[in-house]
Amino acid sequence: MTRPEWLPEWAENPWKQNPWFESVAVAQRRAQKRLPEPVYAALVAGSERGQTVSDNQRAFMELGVLPHVAGHHAERSMSRTVLGQEVSLPVLISPTGVQAVHPDGEVAVARAANARGTLMGLSNFASKSVEEVVEACPRTLFQMYWTGDRDVMVQRMERAHRAGAIGLIATLDWSFSMGRDWGSPEIPEKVDLKTMVRMAPKVATKPRWLYQFGRTGQLPDLTAPNLAPPGGEAPTFFGAYYEWMTTPPPSWEDVAWMRSTWAELSGTPFVLKGVGRVDDAKRAVDAGVDAISVSNHGGNNLDGTPAAIRLLYPISTAVGGQVEVLMDGGVRRGSDVVKALALGAKAVLIGRAYLWGLAANGQAGVENVLDILHGGIDSALLGLGVSSIDELEPGLLLIPEGFHRS
Template structure:
């Protein structure tokens, strides 16, 4: 679609200093820029929002014990995740349709590449896996358990052919989506009728409208990575959602099948995202996965699930020597990253934080978010007298009594271990 002449001749009338010093400032700029339903879709958690609130509040309960002297002049922030070397322990979590900016997932991929890290691409994304891998060869493709096995194999084959370096399976998603404050309106598709109906809300955010107008695009709410072979157009977001709702939930044997099938297709690593319990982490080991992400789906799954950072250390202690452990949920600053690494994570995944950067200033805004986190990580290492993130341990934190939530382990507080059989992966 050609750029309308009126937009091509107008310089951005809202141009301002694009740099921001914190993720909180990026969030505020995103709130002012985005139409209310779009912003609401980013911040909303499920039900009363208890889990999404705890994801952030829990980090504030953890303290640090800095040194007054003996600081290290040079500090190393690099690590590896699923075979990919990255310059800082932060990777981009896969998120659905990124209609906060015309370039969407491609802008995020370019920003991650510019800062030397991995991008995760949702199969509910608005940009194709081919486009995103072209922008960042360090791409992990993410899949939900949707459709039949033949369909899932086809999607894995496409991701591998495009150059994906790993697969992320996200299974922690339930029907618990009702929100006490009401869910934001997400249209089935953006057509003329929809634009007329939502025009009053969009008109209140002219900067967002201008950004799309100058590129000649309208927000795309379809999922190209779910398109059948030989077709370019995928289902709408709600079509994809319906496929997920009508697919029988996976068993642990299904997880093992998914991991083994991906390995046969690509030989590349496999991550299971959404682990909150020790017994589930042990089953993930049995299923042969390369990595797990300790996660509660950013507060969008079962409300009342503890913050991911509370569940991290017990899980890392139980399985951290058998697979890679990363964490996502509530990370907003570099010190949060350092706390997660001290608790046993190899790296963290961020979602809302980079989406706010994307909304605030496109690719440069995402780079800005990564720079903010990098600076915060470096400052924390400096203050604690460390020369590398590899030196981080729980003993370097001030951890209040009762902070950890050890779920699914004998004698733990919270859910007891489930005696169901543990899956065995195919060799």
């Protein structure tokens, strides 16, 4: 008996888990079930007590909406031009380092972004090279921390430009926190035989994760190929981390230099990520940036920083007419995206959400997450009685007194 076309392949075996998931929360549970404990802990950890991590999501719950009962639009649009690029939905891939939750890592994420018509952000701490990722998704933004001297940074910008990056993201919303109330996850310097033996008790309980890597004949890669000097070897993640820790922090003059250097080299957009104050947003405009991302590094910067969505409206009101304003932090649902757009974001970036999808089901899992957000945005637009994300504004939300922070 052949399987009917309408019956999914997984349904032939009731003991085989359906690879599709219906929410980001389910993707997170799948990721936790599949990944070794230290790997999963690295995805969810925030700095110190985790106050900011929690507030990033709690703040979205405080915002209400007032749907209409009739007069809805049969067709709704969520396409938009962001950083000069037409995207099919206002959700971009935020750059995150070393995506060793899946053998294909950043390449799988890039393919998913390309398939769903959005932009890929690639960290210079990534486990895959900028050349591989741009090939998988030609609309890739390259992200850099302020690490190394200016000559080194220019070399890295030149490489990203040669590879075809369509923009540069400078991430400055990151500080080093020694104290995590739940303990820092154990991340080895490199994965070799000695490391495998030492971590075997934790990894052996996750055979499916091991099998994924075994099929490829490769071990999880914890190096940073995009930080390799010309003709040299890629540093380990901790080698890259040491370079960041020993580089003097940037000034606003350094930000302006970085922006002008990229402009002369590429002429494509420059994004400053990590803005959380109105005065900093205005300084960013003065430095010549094309866009800013309101962000607290997903709760991995200074703990106690308010949720990014609380900071968004004051910042977008102050500078939204001069630069594009993006936001990242705590987005898990399409309704979260709609709330951020109503408060002035041109688009949002997601991080943990797609990493859970990647861990749960590779490229298809990332596409699944983007589809969930797409469907949630469409549902919210329908209920609110608007035909396009361009019609979203604060009056569509129930905003409690004192919600905004500035």
